[in-house]
Amino acid sequence: MRLRRRPSGGAPSAAAAGTAAVRRPTGGAAGAPAAGSHRRGAHAGQPATEDHRAPRGPAPAGDTPPPRPARSGAGPVPRPARFALRLRSVRAKIVALLMVPVVSLMALWAFATVNTVQDIWNLLHFKEVHSTLLNPVADTVTALQAERTAAARYLAAPTPATGAAVRDRATATDRAAAPLALGRDYNSADAAGLGQDAAARVSALVDRLSTLAALRKRIQSRSVDWPAAYRDYNTVIDQAFDVSGSLTGLQDQQAASDARVLLEFSRGREMLAREDALLTAARPAGRLDGAQHREFDGAAYSRRDLFRQSAADLRPADRSAWQRVADSSEWQDLTALEDAVASAADGRPAAAAAPADRWDATAQSTAQQLRSVEENAGRAAAERADPYALGVLTRSGAAVGFGLLAVLASLVISVQVGRGLVTELVGLRNSALELAGRRLPGAMRRLRAGEEIDVEAEAPLTTGHGDDEIGQVALALDTVQRAALQAAAERAEVLSGVSGVFVNLARRSQVLVHRQLTLLDAMERRTEDPAELADLFRLDHLTTRMRRHAEGLIILSGAAPGRAWRRPVPLLDVVRAAVSEVEDYARVEVHRMPHVSVAGPAVADLTHLVAELVENATAF
Numbered sequence: 096m097r098l099r100r101r102p103s104g105g106a107p108s109a110a111a112a113g114t115a116a117v118r119r120p121t122g123g124a125a126g127a128p129a130a131g132s133h134r135r136g137a138h139a140g141q142p143a144t145e146d147h148r149a150p151r152g153p154a155p156a157g158d159t160p161p162p163r164p165a166r167s168g169a170g171p172v173p174r175p176a177r178f179a180l181r182l183r184s185v186r187a188k189i190v191a192l193l194m195v196p197v198v199s200l201m202a203l204w205a206f207a208t209v210n211t212v213q214d215i216w217n218l219l220h221f222k223e224v225h226s227t228l229l230n231p232v233a234d235t236v237t238a239l240q241a242e243r244t245a246a247a248r249y250l251a252a253p254t255p256a257t258g259a260a261v262r263d264r265a266t267a268t269d270r271a272a273a274p275l276a277l278g279r280d281y282n283s284a285d286a287a288g289l290g291q292d293a294a295a296r297v298s299a300l301v302d303r304l305s306t307l308a309a310l311r312k313r314i315q316s317r318s319v320d321w322p323a324a325y326r327d328y329n330t331v332i333d334q335a336f337d338v339s340g341s342l343t344g345l346q347d348q349q350a351a352s353d354a355r356v357l358l359e360f361s362r363g364r365e366m367l368a369r370e371d372a373l374l375t376a377a378r379p380a381g382r383l384d385g386a387q388h389r390e391f392d393g394a395a396y397s398r399r400d401l402f403r404q405s406a407a408d409l410r411p412a413d414r415s416a417w418q419r420v421a422d423s424s425e426w427q428d429l430t431a432l433e434d435a436v437a438s439a440a441d442g443r444p445a446a447a448a449a450p451a452d453r454w455d456a457t458a459q460s461t462a463q464q465l466r467s468v469e470e471n472a473g474r475a476a477a478e479r480a481d482p483y484a485l486g487v488l489t490r491s492g493a494a495v496g497f498g499l500l501a502v503l504a505s506l507v508i509s510v511q512v513g514r515g516l517v518t519e520l521v522g523l524r525n526s527a528l529e530l531a532g533r534r535l536p537g538a539m540r541r542l543r544a545g546e547e548i549d550v551e552a553e554a555p556l557t558t559g560h561g562d563d564e565i566g567q568v569a570l571a572l573d574t575v576q577r578a579a580l581q582a583a584a585e586r587a588e589v590l591s592g593v594s595g596v597f598v599n600l601a602r603r604s605q606v607l608v609h610r611q612l613t614l615l616d617a618m619e620r621r622t623e624d625p626a627e628l629a630d631l632f633r634l635d636h637l638t639t640r641m642r643r644h645a646e647g648l649i650i651l652s653g654a655a656p657g658r659a660w661r662r663p664v665p666l667l668d669v670v671r672a673a674v675s676e677v678e679d680y681a682r683v684e685v686h687r688m689p690h691v692s693v694a695g696p697a698v699a700d701l702t703h704l705v706a707e708l709v710e711n712a713t714a715f
Contacts, residue, residue, distance in 0.1 A: 186517045193509040200505055204498040211495060227274065228297070229339060233473075234271040235304075236335045236361065237466075240368040242268050243328040246314050247376035250321045258315060265311050268304075276301045293341045300338050303331045321376045322386065328372075332365060352408065357473055359405035364465045366398035370433070371458045374449055383436070383445035391445075395433040413472040420468060425460045432457065519565045526569060530576055538580050542587045550580050594654075601648040608642040636680065643676040643706060650703070658699050663692035673705035679713040 242264035249257040275297060310327050313319040339358050373391045377383040383391065406417050420426055435448040538553050554576040615635045622628045646656040667688045674683045693701055 189513050189517055193513045197505050197509050201502050204502050207498060208495050231274040232335050232338050236332055238268040238271040239328060239332050244372045244375055246324055247372045251376045251379035253317060272304050296338045296341045300334045303334045336362060356405050356408045359401050360469050363398050363401035366394045367462055369394040374454055377446045378451055381446050382442050385441045388441045388445050392437045395437060416468045420464045425457050428457045429461050523565055523569050527572055530572060535576060539583055542583050550577055554580055598649055598654045601645050604645045608638055608645060611638050639676050656699050660695035660698045662695050664698045666691050666693055669693050669698060669702055670705060673702045674709055676706040677710045677713055682713055683709060
């Protein structure tokens with residue numbers, strides 16, 4: 096190989112440089128030889144079989160490669176983190192796949208079990224709360240109603256008998272309210288764990304009850320009038336109803352509905368007790384003042400409305416009991432007396448509209464009947480809240496038991512299916528690895544070495560894989576192996592013939608190119624005309640590129656190129672020879688290089704490698 100000298104008058108300054116740099120083409124005919132100049136051949140050593148020289152592109156001095164733009168920022172650019180569950184074995188993947196539904200089923204079973212136990216616990220808890228809190232509150236309300244009526248009699252007509260009655264009723268009230276307060280800042284709601292709202296309402300009721308001692312002293316000393324005492328008693332009773340109302344939101348839907356109905360029923364009975372207290376206080380004076388008259392009318396209206404709303408939501412048995420009370424003569428008589436008092440004028444006409452003997456008999460009988468209906472409804476609601484009565488334990492126990500059986504069955508089935516699947520997949524994996532890592536590569540190596548193989552012996556069709564999908568995959572692997580070996584054998588035969596043809600054609604072209612280069616070199620030495628010399632230079636360069644392509648075709652065909660060097664060649668000559676074999680050699684500058692030599696057998700390969708790299712650099 097030879098390098099063509101620059102056709103200018105003198106040698107460029109970059110001719111002795113060692114590194115190759117690509118520059119941008121400028122205007123004009125770059126690389127054109129100067130007129131009247133001859134070239135001097137530069138060889139990359141003496142080849143073993145030929146001595147042809149190739150043109151060398153000019154290397155103008157003064158151009159430097161542009162600096163590489165600096166990357167903004169410092170340090171490597173972090174890649175976004177991605178969460179991925181990486182399981183390395185088939186066994187782990189199958190176990191994970193099968194455990195997802197099993198764990199989900201176990202979680203659902205545990206959730207259902209916890210909810211069932213919690214529901215049963217809530218029912219038992221509220222059953223206990225009913226006996227420890229709601230019953231004392233209801234007894235306290237009944238005692239307060241009786242005490243209020245006794246206080247009305249005493250304030251209207253103070254006698255030793257009425258005063259003793261007030262004291263007896265007060266003692267009964269304290270005895271009924273005693274279970275509510277368990278200590279200082281601690282009550283029955285705190286003991287039952289009903290929450291801050293219920294505990295606060297019970298504490299407020301206990302505080303209101305503690306104020307009754309001062310009210311009772313004022314009643315005994317007659318230092319308080321009836322309207323004030325009436326309001327104080329009503330405030331305490333309303334506070335007791337607030338306690339009952341706070342518990343309805345803590346129960347389930349069915350129990351809360353029953354509690355709401357009973358609360359409205361109890362409030363209706365309270366309105367009747369207020370009517371009785373107002374008339375009792377008005378009898379000694381024989382007058383029902385305007386404010387008390389309006390209070391009576393409001394209580395009578397509220398009583399009817401509360402009973403009407405609550406009766407519609409009673410259970411069928413309780414509604415039948417209530418209907419018997421509503422159809423009784425006492426209820427009709429009570430309604431008539433209320434209408435008479437409401438339609439009478441204030442003062443004596445209003446008080447006289449409801450005679451004492453008739454009102455007392457009617458009101459007391461009706462109150463007792465309503466109390467009986469309320470107690471029966473409360474007992475029935477408590478029985479319905481009993482988990483044994485509701486069948487919650489039976490249904491929940493059956494659901495929990497069946498759920499546990501389902502979980503165990505899922506575990507057993509998952510283990511059996513997973514174990515069989517893992518065994519089949521592991522066998523399939525081992526067979527595929529043996530095929531891909533040992534049998535098929537070995538057969539391919541023998542084919543490339545020119546040996547003949549027996550496809551039937553190398554890839555026999557085995558049986559016993561099974562009829563499922565995994566067996567079908569194993570059979571498909573065997574079939575693929577046979578097809579691959581068959582195709583490889585046929586391809587090896589075809590490639591062997593094609594490679595021989597390509598090598599033969601390439602070597603013929605190589606001989607012609609060598610002869611053409613020799614002829615061009617002789618013509619260049621004889622030519623003195625600059626224009627003809629420039630054309631010969633271009634033709635020489637095209638022929639040199641044709642020689643490189645012919646040698647590349649020989650190498651791709653699997654044969655060795657024709658050119659070879661016995662002695663080491665300087666690195667600078669190797670690089671110049673490589674640059675001379677590219678199309679845009681005029682854009683390449685060869686700078687100073689270390690004074691080292693390349694071993695002769697490696698010169699041809701290194702020249703081709705550098706030429707390909709420089710070709711890519713000039714093209715892209």
